[in-house]
Amino acid sequence: MNVGIDLIHFSTSDYYLGLDAFAEEKNIDVDKFYIGIGQEKMSIAPPDEDVVSLAAKAAAPILEQIDKNSITAILFATESGVDQSKSAGVFLHGLLNLSSRCRVIEFKHACYSGAAALQMATTMVRANPKEKVLVIAADIAKYDVDTSGEATQGCGAVAMLVTESPRIIAIEPGSGYHTEDVMDFWRPNQRKTALVDGKYSTKVYLHSLKQAWQHFTEETGRTFDDIQHFCYHIPFTKMAEKAHQTLAKVAKVKLSPQEFKAQTLPSQVYNRIVGNSYSASLFVGFCSLLDNLNENMANRRVSFFSYGSGCVAEFFTGLMQPGYEKVLMSASHRKQIEQRQPLTYAEYLAFYHEVDDEVENIEFERHNKGPYRLAGIKDHKRYYQTL
Numbered sequence: 001m002n003v004g005i006d007l008i009h010f011s012t013s014d015y016y017l018g019l020d021a022f023a024e025e026k027n028i029d030v031d032k033f034y035i036g037i038g039q040e041k042m043s044i045a046p047p048d049e050d051v052v053s054l055a056a057k058a059a060a061p062i063l064e065q066i067d068k069n070s071i072t073a074i075l076f077a078t079e080s081g082v083d084q085s086k087s088a089g090v091f092l093h094g095l096l097n098l099s100s101r102c103r104v105i106e107f108k109h110a111c112y113s114g115a116a117a118l119q120m121a122t123t124m125v126r127a128n129p130k131e132k133v134l135v136i137a138a139d140i141a142k143y144d145v146d147t148s149g150e151a152t153q154g155c156g157a158v159a160m161l162v163t164e165s166p167r168i169i170a171i172e173p174g175s176g177y178h179t180e181d182v183m184d185f186w187r188p189n190q191r192k193t194a195l196v197d198g199k200y201s202t203k204v205y206l207h208s209l210k211q212a213w214q215h216f217t218e219e220t221g222r223t224f225d226d227i228q229h230f231c232y233h234i235p236f237t238k239m240a241e242k243a244h245q246t247l248a249k250v251a252k253v254k255l256s257p258q259e260f261k262a263q264t265l266p267s268q269v270y271n272r273i274v275g276n277s278y279s280a281s282l283f284v285g286f287c288s289l290l291d292n293l294n295e296n297m298a299n300r301r302v303s304f305f306s307y308g309s310g311c312v313a314e315f316f317t318g319l320m321q322p323g324y325e326k327v328l329m330s331a332s333h334r335k336q337i338e339q340r341q342p343l344t345y346a347e348y349l350a351f352y353h354e355v356d357d358e359v360e361n362i363e364f365e366r367h368n369k370g371p372y373r374l375a376g377i378k379d380h381k382r383y384y385q386t387l
Contacts, residue, residue: 003125004166004318005118007065009329010158010287011057012043012274014369016340017348022151025345033151038237038268042154042275044343046367047354048374051080051138052091052384054157056372059096059134061329062161069099070132075121076106077113077137077279079187082382089136095372095384110185111233112308113137114158114279119316121162122171135160139278144193145352152236154275158283168290168324169302175316176216178208185309201309205239206246208313209305213250216315224251227317228300229293230263231285233307234271240264240285243305266292273337282306291330298322 018041023030033039045054055076063071076089087106107113107120114137121133138157143149184201187194217223224247232240244264248255255263270288271277277284282304289302297320307313343351356362363376375385 001126001129001164002166002170003122003164004162004170005160005168006163006166007062007161007327008158008168008283008287008290009058009061010156010280010284010333011054011370012156012277012336012340013045013049013054014340014367015044015046015343015351016041016273017044017343017345019151021342021345036238037152038241039152039272039275041273042152043156043340044153044348044351045140045155046351048364048366048368049140049155050082050374051078051140051157052082052088052095052382053368053370053372053374054140054155055088055092055136055138055159056095057370058138058157059092059136059159060371061332062134062159063096066132066161068096069101071098071102071134072131073102073121073124073133074098074104075117075133075135076104077108077117077135078106078139079108079110079113079278080139081106081108084189088138091382091384092136095386109312110308110310111235111278111281112306112312112314114283115304115306115314115316116312118160118162118171119175119314125162125164129164131163133162135162137280137283139280141276141278142193142352143196145349148198149194149196152276154277156274156277156280156284158280158287160283167321167327169318169320171316171318172220174216174220175314176212176214176219177312177314178211178215179312180204180208182309182311184311196309202239202242204309204311205307206242208307208311209243209246209315210250212305212313212315213247220317222317224248224253226301227303228263229267229289229297229302230305231267231282231289231302232264232305233282234268234285235276235281237268237272240268240271270333270337287333290324290328291333296325298324
């Protein structure tokens, strides 16, 4: 039985900060970003946007194509949770008016949790083919102003419908994984923003890739040459390039510049102009591959490497299904990106400092242009609007 992603759609915010404007404000050569880390823009969430509204915007186009009451579970992956107890998925469940005959849970382990949710969903469907699981990976990457991480911010959400006989990609059984207790990136409960040791995190990412790849080859018997397209967790696009260089070296494969670009570049297009979206970034990369590769991928194998700081990593593969191109929502993805409004650095700072979800009562000014928004907080209870 084939199990995998039947439909996929991603969302991002209505605003972005160009790294040209960022560089000018900081008096830094813009090539440090354009070339150094491979980033051009970062999507910026306004105060009335959170992971729940982003997730609703990602999931709604999927639900329009199916009987939404057939959803049996929501697996919501995020490290930008909105409550220490209540799952963000339950807020989403209510916002989308889904059936009460549904289970909901939130997954957390830094950027790895989206992959964990997808793997859990495939296991659920293999156990019971009647299951239709909505997997959400949604995050808002936010760092302290004037820190090294500030230029790698971003936001996004990816919704994936996981079913038997999927129309887009069948996730193959067998994967390689690696866990190691490290402190490369963390966010204590009392902090709104993460702390990161960037150089150390890069080293751990690449070490985890080597370990997960070795385990993957032992478990599956597959080789580098069995894979046609590679998707990586992308905190910034240069990281994906380093990862692929490392993997090719470990696998003892020599790639021409053309082969290297063909295997990785299409999956980096969106991340370069959206920025980091933590748990969603791997799957934003997959959407980018689907939307920007100008050739048919039917029956080709795609690999996914998920890295979560802290750290947990996994390497797995899937087989593209014939006819997948008929159900893609590429036009929606491109429209969202193209219609974003640029922010000045001052406007970005105003958004940055207006967000305060720890207060007892607050009503947010409307900035979010989408159909779902965080309207405010009353008696510490979040409430949303559907427009």
